[in-house]
Amino acid sequence: MGGGRAVLDGAAPASDLGGVSTAFPADERLRLLLAHMSEAFLSLDARGRVLECNARAAALLGVELERLRGREPWMAVPALMGRTLHERLLVVLDSRQPTRFLAALPSRAWVEVSASPVRDELWVLATDITQREEAQALVEETEKRFRLLGERFQVALDSAQMAVWETNLATGQVFRSEGHDRLYGYPEPLPEWTHEKFLASVHPEDLPDVEAQVTALFSTRVLAYTSTFRVRWLDGRWHWLTSRARVMRDAEGRPLVVRGAILDITQLKEAELALQEAVRVRDDFLSLASHELKTPLASLLLQMQMLRRLEAADASMPLSSPKVQARLEATERAQRRMRVLVDNLLDVSRVRHGKLDFDFATEDLSTVVSELVTRTADEARQAGVRLTAHVEAPLVGSFDRLRIEQVLLNLLSNSLRYGGGSPVEVRLERTPTGARLVVSDEGPGIPEADRERVFARYEQVNGPARAGGLGLGLFIVRQIVEGHRGRVHVEQGPSGGGAAFVIELPL
Numbered sequence: 001m002g003g004g005r006a007v008l009d010g011a012a013p014a015s016d017l018g019g020v021s022t023a024f025p026a027d028e029r030l031r032l033l034l035a036h037m038s039e040a041f042l043s044l045d046a047r048g049r050v051l052e053c054n055a056r057a058a059a060l061l062g063v064e065l066e067r068l069r070g071r072e073p074w075m076a077v078p079a080l081m082g083r084t085l086h087e088r089l090l091v092v093l094d095s096r097q098p099t100r101f102l103a104a105l106p107s108r109a110w111v112e113v114s115a116s117p118v119r120d121e122l123w124v125l126a127t128d129i130t131q132r133e134e135a136q137a138l139v140e141e142t143e144k145r146f147r148l149l150g151e152r153f154q155v156a157l158d159s160a161q162m163a164v165w166e167t168n169l170a171t172g173q174v175f176r177s178e179g180h181d182r183l184y185g186y187p188e189p190l191p192e193w194t195h196e197k198f199l200a201s202v203h204p205e206d207l208p209d210v211e212a213q214v215t216a217l218f219s220t221r222v223l224a225y226t227s228t229f230r231v232r233w234l235d236g237r238w239h240w241l242t243s244r245a246r247v248m249r250d251a252e253g254r255p256l257v258v259r260g261a262i263l264d265i266t267q268l269k270e271a272e273l274a275l276q277e278a279v280r281v282r283d284d285f286l287s288l289a290s291h292e293l294k295t296p297l298a299s300l301l302l303q304m305q306m307l308r309r310l311e312a313a314d315a316s317m318p319l320s321s322p323k324v325q326a327r328l329e330a331t332e333r334a335q336r337r338m339r340v341l342v343d344n345l346l347d348v349s350r351v352r353h354g355k356l357d358f359d360f361a362t363e364d365l366s367t368v369v370s371e372l373v374t375r376t377a378d379e380a381r382q383a384g385v386r387l388t389a390h391v392e393a394p395l396v397g398s399f400d401r402l403r404i405e406q407v408l409l410n411l412l413s414n415s416l417r418y419g420g421g422s423p424v425e426v427r428l429e430r431t432p433t434g435a436r437l438v439v440s441d442e443g444p445g446i447p448e449a450d451r452e453r454v455f456a457r458y459e460q461v462n463g464p465a466r467a468g469g470l471g472l473g474l475f476i477v478r479q480i481v482e483g484h485r486g487r488v489h490v491e492q493g494p495s496g497g498g499a500a501f502v503i504e505l506p507l
Contacts, residue, residue: 040125041054041124043121044072046093046122048072048089048093050073053068060105060128061077061105063076073085073086075170079106080106081169081248082168084102084103088103089122096117099114100112100114110129111130112127162264164180165180165260165262203232203238206229210227210229217247217258222247223247225244225245225247226245227242240264240268241263241264242265244260356483360398360400361398363396363398364396365395365399365435365507368408370391370393372412373408380412383416385416385422385424386424388425389426390426390429392428392430395428397434397435397505397506399484399505403484404484408437412424414439415440418441418444419498419499420443423442424439426439434505435507436504437502437503438500439500440498441493441499441500442495442497443497443498446499454490455474455477485505485506
C-alpha cells in the first residue's frame with residue numbers, strides 16, 4: 001500500500017482517522033522499551049518474586065525468561081544463593097531503602113545494580129560493566145585486596161586451629177578454607193569434601209546428635225546452631241571439634257545457605273578431663289582421710305569412756321575433780337563434733353559417686369529421736385541453750401537408725417551453733433502420710449532467698465551469725481532424707497523468728 005509507514009515489531013501503526021492520531025497502548029510501549037533496553041530489568045514483589053523482567057536480565061542470569069517470572073531469582077538460578085546480589089536484594093526488600101552496588105554473577109559477568117522500591121515493588125536495573133576498563137581495574141584491585149585479606153585471614157585461622165566453610169544446599173557446592181581438611185586429620189586438602197565424608201569421620205556416640213541438628217535445619221526455622229563432636233584422624237586418634245554456623249533462609253523459611261566456623265578444642269577437652277581427674281583424686285583423698293581420721297577418733301572416744309568408768313568405780317580418784325570433769329566433757333563434745341565433720345566429708349565423697357549407703361530396718365522413730373535428744377542435752381546445757389523435745393510415740397517405720405541420728409545430730413548442732421543461744425525445740429508428730437520432724441530455734445533465722453541454697457554443697461548463709469563450718473551438714477541432711485524417700489526444707493520459726501528445719505518421712 002503506497003504511502004504506508006513502517007511497522008515496528010508487528011505493532012499496529014498509528015493512523016489518521018478523521019484527523020485523530022491513534023498511539024501505541026501503554027503496555028505495548030513498556031514491552032517495546034524493555035525489549036530494546038541494553039540494561040537488565042527486574043521487578044520484584046515484596047517477597048522477592050519476579051513480576052516483570054526483560055530478555056537482557058534472563059541472558060545475564062543464564063536462564064530462560066519464563067523460568068524467572070513468578071519465582072525468586074535465586075530460586076530460578078540456585079548458584080546466586082549467598083552471593084552479593086542475593087544478600088543485597090534481601091536487605092533492600094527488608095529495609096525498603098534504595099541502593100547501588102557492584103555484583104558478580106555466576107556467569108562471571110560483573111554488573112552495576114541499582115535497586116529502588118517503587119510502591120509495593122522493587123525495581124532492579126543492572127548494567128553489564130564487565131568490558132569496561134575502569135570496571136576491570138576495579139575488579140583487579142578488589143581481587144588483590146581480597147587475596148591479601150584472605151592470606152592474612154588464613155594465617156589467623158591456622159594460628160587458632162580454625163577453619164571456615166559454606167554449603168549451598170540447592171547446588172550441593174561446599175566451600176572450605178585452606179586449613180579445613182587438616183582439622184579432620186588430612187595433611188593435604190582433599191579434591192572434594194562431602195557431607196557423607198563428614199558423617200563418616202564423626203564418633204559413633206556423637207553421630208545421632210549431629211544428624212539431629214542437620215535434620216532440624218529443614219524441620220525448624222533455626223537461624224544458628226553450635227555443634228560439638230569428635231572426629232577420627234588417620235592415625236586413629238580422636239580430636240574434639242566445635243562448629244558454629246548460621247543459616248540463610250528464603251521468604252518461606254527454606255534453608256538456602258549454611259556457613260560457619262569450626263575450631264579444634266582437643267586441648268581444651270584434655271584440660272577439662274585433667275581437671276575432672278584432679279577432682280576425682282581430691283575426693284579419693286577426702287575418702288581416705290576420713291577413714292584414717294576415724295581410727296584415732298574411735299580410740300579417743302574409748303579412752304574417754306574408760307576414764308568415766310574408772311571414776312564411777314572409785315570416787316576418790318582424781319578424776320572426780322570438777323576441773324578434770326569439765327575438761328573431759330569438753331573433750332567429748334569436741335570429739336563428737338569432729339566425728340560429725342569426718343562423717344560429712346566421707347559422705348560427700350560417697351554422694352558424688354552415687355554410693356551413699358543405707359541399712360534399713362524396722363525402727364521406732366520416736367525412740368531414736370528421744371535417745372539422741374537426751375545425749376545432746378548435756379552439750380546444750382554447756383552452751384547455755386534450753387533444749388526441749390515433744391515426741392509423739394510410737395512411730396514405727398523402715399529407717400536407717402544411724403543415718404537418722406546423723407540427720408538429727410547435724411540439725412541440732414546447726415541450731416546450737418547458729419541459734420544465738422536461743423531455746424531449741426525438737427518436735428516429732430504423726431501426719432496422714434508419715435512422720436514430721438521439726439528442729440527449730442529463735443535465732444537470727446535464714447532469709448527466704450537463702451532457704452533453698454543452704455542445702456547445697458559448701459553453701460552457707462552470709463553474715464556473722466552463720467559463719468564457720470564446712471557447709472556440708474545440711475547438704476548431707478538432704479541426701480539422707482531423700483534416700484529415705486522424704487523431704488526437707490527450712491521455714492520461719494514457730495514464734496515468727498528464727499529457723500525451723502522440717503523433715504517429712506514416710507512410715
